Amino acid sequence: MKHLILFAHPNPKSFNTAILKTTVKVLEGKGHQVTVRNLYEMHFDPVLKGTDFEVFHSGKKPPDVEQEHDLIAAADGITMIYPIWWSGMPALLKGYIDRVFSYGFAYRYNDEGVPVGMLSGKKGLIINTLGSTTEYYDSIGMTEAVKKTTDTSIFGFCGMEPVGHLFFGAVPAVDDATRQGMQKTLTEKLDGLF
Template structure:
C-alpha cells in the first residue's frame, strides 16, 4: 500500500505535527505499507490561490504543468491522509486551495451530463486527522457536522472515494485534552492498517 500524507499546518511545533509524526511512525511499523510520501504544503510553499484569466482557464487546470508532481502523488497513493487543524469550523485555506486545484475536472472527475460525475479516483481511501480548540461535540451539535459533510460528500464521494475515516479531536488546547492517548490511537490505527 502506498500512502500520501498531506500535512497542512505552518508550525512544526504544533500538535498537528505530532499527529503527522505518529502517522509516519505507525506507517513505517506496518509491513503492508510499502511507500510513504509526505507533502507539507506550507514548507513547500504551495500556492493555494486560483488564477483564471485569458491565458489560464479553469477547464485546463487538470493539465497545469506546475501541478504535475502533485497529480502523480495522488495517482500513486492507495491511501491519502490529510492532517490539519480545524479553524473557524473548516480546514485551513491552504488545504482548501490544494483541494480546489488538485481535485479538478479531467483529473479527479469527469462530467457525464447527468446529476453526478464519474469519479476518477475510485479505489483509493482517505483518512482525515484534525484537531480543534473547541469541544469534540461542537462540530456535530453546533455546525451539523459541516466539516465532515464537506469532506466526505462534497469532495471525496464526488471524485469516487468511498472509504473515508475521520479522527476529529477536540479540546486540544486544554491540559485535559488527553493528547498522548489520542496520539497513540492514531499510531495504532496506522500500524495495524490493512488495505
C-alpha cells in the same frame, strides 16, 4: 501500500506535527511507502488563476499541479492532517484542493451532467484537531457538517472510499497525558485501517 499525506499546519511544534510524525511512523512500521506533502513548507500556491483554467482547457497542466497529480495517481491511500479553523480547513489546503483535485483528473461529468469520481480504488482518511471540545462540535452539528464537506463532498465526490475521520478536541487546553491518549487512539485507528 502507498500513502500520500497532505499536511497543513504552519507551526512545526504543533500537535498536528506530532500527529503527522506518529502517522508516518505507524504506516512505515507496517511496511507502507509514505510521501508527505507539507503544504506550508512547500509554499504551495493555493490561488486558482484564470491561467490555470486556460492551461487545463488546452489539455495540459500547470507544472506544480502535474507533480501533485502524479503523486495522487500513484497513491493507494490519501490522508489529510489539519486543524479545523472557522469550521473548515486552512485556506492553503482548500486552495490545494481547488487546484489539484481538478476537473478531468479527480472528477468529470457524464452526458447527463452527473458527477463521476475518477479516483476510485483509493482510500481517504482525515485527521483533525479542534480548539473546542468534540462534545461541543457534536452538539452544534458541526462534526457532521465537516464530514459532509470533506468525506462526502471531496473524497466521495472524487470516487474515493472515506475510511475514517478522527477529531481530537480541545487540543490547546488538554494536558500531555490526554494528548498521549489521542496518539494512542490514532495508532490503533491506523493499525485497524491499514
